[in-house]
Amino acid sequence: MSDVLAVLEQRDGALRKVSYEVVTGARRLADALGGRVDALVLGAGPVKGADAVGGFGADTVITLTNAAFAAYAPEGCTHAIAARVKAGSYGAVVFAASATGKDLAPRVAAKLGVALAQDITDLAVEGGAVTVVRPVYAGKALLKLKLTGTPAVVSLRPNVFTPVQRPKAVAPETTAVDVPAVRVVVKQVKAAPAGALDVAEATIVISGGRGLKEPANFKVLEELAAAFGGRAAVGASRAVVDAGWRPHADQVGQTGKTVSPTLYIAVGISGAIQHLAGMRTSKVIVAINKDKDAPIFKVADYGIVGDLFEVVPQLAEGIRKLNG
Amino acid sequence: MKIAVCIKRVPDSETRVKIGADGKSLDEAGVKFILNPYDEFAVEEALQRKEKAGAGEVVVIALGPAAAQETIRTALAMGADRGVLLQTDAIPADGLTAAKALAAELKDGGWNLILCGKIAIDDGNHQVGPMVAELLGLPCVTTVAHLDIADGKGTAEREIEGGVEVVEFPLPALLTCDKGLNEPRYPALKGIMAAKKKPLEVKPVTLGAGGVEVIAMTPPPERKDGRIVGEGAAAVPELIRLLREEAKVL
Numbered sequence: 281m282s283d284v285l286a287v288l289e290q291r292d293g294a295l296r297k298v299s300y301e302v303v304t305g306a307r308r309l310a311d312a313l314g315g316r317v318d319a320l321v322l323g324a325g326p327v328k329g330a331d332a333v334g335g336f337g338a339d340t341v342i343t344l345t346n347a348a349f350a351a352y353a354p355e356g357c358t359h360a361i362a363a364r365v366k367a368g369s370y371g372a373v374v375f376a377a378s379a380t381g382k383d384l385a386p387r388v389a390a391k392l393g394v395a396l397a398q399d400i401t402d403l404a405v406e407g408g409a410v411t412v413v414r415p416v417y418a419g420k421a422l423l424k425l426k427l428t429g430t431p432a433v434v435s436l437r438p439n440v441f442t443p444v445q446r447p448k449a450v451a452p453e454t455t456a457v458d459v460p461a462v463r464v465v466v467k468q469v470k471a472a473p474a475g476a477l478d479v480a481e482a483t484i485v486i487s488g489g490r491g492l493k494e495p496a497n498f499k500v501l502e503e504l505a506a507a508f509g510g511r512a513a514v515g516a517s518r519a520v521v522d523a524g525w526r527p528h529a530d531q532v533g534q535t536g537k538t539v540s541p542t543l544y545i546a547v548g549i550s551g552a553i554q555h556l557a558g559m560r561t562s563k564v565i566v567a568i569n570k571d572k573d574a575p576i577f578k579v580a581d582y583g584i585v586g587d588l589f590e591v592v593p594q595l596a597e598g599i600r601k602l603n604g
Numbered sequence: 605m606k607i608a609v610c611i612k613r614v615p616d617s618e619t620r621v622k623i624g625a626d627g628k629s630l631d632e633a634g635v636k637f638i639l640n641p642y643d644e645f646a647v648e649e650a651l652q653r654k655e656k657a658g659a660g661e662v663v664v665i666a667l668g669p670a671a672a673q674e675t676i677r678t679a680l681a682m683g684a685d686r687g688v689l690l691q692t693d694a695i696p697a698d699g700l701t702a703a704k705a706l707a708a709e710l711k712d713g714g715w716n717l718i719l720c721g722k723i724a725i726d727d728g729n730h731q732v733g734p735m736v737a738e739l740l741g742l743p744c745v746t747t748v749a750h751l752d753i754a755d756g757k758g759t760a761e762r763e764i765e766g767g768v769e770v771v772e773f774p775l776p777a778l779l780t781c782d783k784g785l786n787e788p789r790y791p792a793l794k795g796i797m798a799a800k801k802k803p804l805e806v807k808p809v810t811l812g813a814g815g816v817e818v819i820a821m822t823p824p825p826e827r828k829d830g831r832i833v834g835e836g837a838a839a840v841p842e843l844i845r846l847l848r849e850e851a852k853v854l
Contacts, residue, residue: 282616303832352764352769354744354745355743358738367812374703376798378764378765379747379762379763379765380764382730382746382747383734383746383747385731385743385785386730386731386732386733386734386738386745387734387735387737387738388734389693389700389731389735390703390734390735390738391698391738393700394700394815395698395699395700395814395815395816396699396700396735397729397816398728398729398730398731399728399730411819414728415824416726416727416728416730416821417615417619417630417725417726417728418617418728419824420619420620420621420824421621421623421630421725421821421822421823421824422821422822422823422824423818423821424818424819424820424821424822425697425816425817425818425819426816426817427816428815428816428817429815430844463743463774464743464744464745464771464772464773464777465771465773466769466770466771467759467770467771467772468769468770469764469767469768469769470761470767470768470769470770471766471767472767472768475795476766477766478766480765481765483844499835502807513761521783521788527784528704528749528782528783528784529763531783534725535615535617535641535642535725535783536783542853543847543851543853543854548809551618552618553618553619553620554617555620557617560824560827562826563851563853564847564851564853565827565830566843566847567830572832577830578830579827579830580830580849581827581828581830581831581851582830582833582843582846582851583830583831583832583833584832584833584835584836584839584840585832585834585835585836586779586832586835586837586839587836590836590837591836591837591839591840594837594840595840595843595844598840598841598844599844599854602844602848602854
């Protein structure tokens with residue numbers, strides 16, 4: 281029970297980058313358990329980029345194919361992954377805590393009858409058991425847990441497990457699998473506007489609050505995001521989402537998304553406790569606010585007190601020069 | 605339309621978290637508890653579905669301490685018909701244990717629809733709904749932000765990174781609800797009065813040990829003190845320098 285199964289993610293037949301993080305986390309567990317990392321990907325056919333996970337410490341890359349896997353097929357995936365787990369001797373199964381992973385991991389864990397720790401930010405093996413750390417109360421506290429069942433099923437919070445290069449010669453294996461008739465079918469994926477990054481996965485997040493004054497003013501933040509050349513997403517506080525200025529998908533905080541980007545820029549956000557809970561694990565926090573007593577400055581590494589409509593365009597200009 | 609809604613009593617999102625003397629749990633002294641915000645979307649959706657169908661029943665089910673009766677009363681005040689409290693003093697850290705208790709209660713209930721919130725804002729386990737579905741063998745769609753139901757079939761939309769999945773499923777099914785699905789109603793005075801007379805059944809439950817052992821709850825690491833770089837646009841060059849040379853993020 282020392283091997284680790286890393287469940288990779290693909291969309292439209294191409295591997296998603298979060299898979300590197302999954303393999304990195306799985307490798308850490310496998311090193312501690314003294315086992316192998318089997319990377320598993322499900323697709324309608326070969327998945328572009330899957331072999332690259334050998335670079336992050338996977339020993340094998342298993343592709344399970346079925347026509348149903350062209351789109352996300354929750355029931356088919358659950359069946360195929362659980363069957364694979366039962367056929368091996370896995371001490372742990374690792375997912376990404378992405379939209380897909382968070383949907384799939386509970387189904388697989390329930391099918392296997394074992395516990396699941398979702399959205400973890402750290403993992404280890406202590407006394408032969410997998411231990412994890414996961415934020416609770418949206419990050420206002422951390423809970424350290426021991427998973428006593430086997431296999432331990434976990435999902436890793438995106439952007440936390442920085443991919444580590446551990447080149448290995450992978451043995452690829454492709455197997456066609458049968459899945460039972462599925463009832464839940466993804467008919468279509470409506471893509472967000474081209475280039476739009478999800479706040480939970482972007483390495484730079486620029487969030488706006490009530491200080492923006494009106495919805496149209498978010499273009500100031502979008503211009504700053506554009507200056508970072510496709511690495512930045514625009515987020516929002518609960519106040520402006522509740523007011524209908526921005527979609528819920530962009531909300532950062534306890535009733536929105538928890539984000540851990542490299543750089544978080546809070547613009548015109550006072551810093552309500554439920555917002556801080558959602559972004560305090562960002563590596564570097566910058567706050568721009570006209571109120572020098574705003575609570576956001578207490579968690580910000582760097583703050584500028586001033587009119588955001590003057591500061592943000594200036595910052596965008598500076599970033600453009602840097603990247604130009 | 606016979607609909608079950610699984611709800612949870614959780615600390616208000618503005619709660620300042622203080623860790624209890626056992627070093628493993630929240631100190632609940634002075635904490636205000638609410639109906640989990642995502643469960644409000646589930647209750648609202650159930651009420652709207654029943655209203656649309658013109659007939660049916662909305663039953664709310666909570667797993668929690670005796671005080672969760674208040675949480676159930678909130679849902680009854682919104683308009684649910686009756687409540688069931690699966691009473692236990694300790695909510696398990698293991699979501700599967702919670703799911704098993706709920707599934708045992710829901711089994712053979714003849715539900716057209718079972719609704720849950722997508723996540724509880726306290727433990728953030730994000731798993732109980734789909735686990736219940738798996739245990740009951742029901743079709744399941746999670747984090748639903750848009751829903752159409754007609755002729756025993758449903759179409760749901762759920763947000764994924766960079767897009768929206770459009771998912772079709774047959775009824776009966778279990779769905780977990782996300783913000784955006786609807787605007788939960790506030791209980792009116794009339795509803796609050798009526799809720800006091802609605803049936804609320806309390807069933808003590810004994811939960812298994814589960815597969816999760818809590819080792820410790822700790823405060824998040826303190827962020828080191830930040831600083832005000834300066835005032836206005838004039839401070840921008842210094843900010844960029846610090847981000848490049850000190851923080852090394854540019």
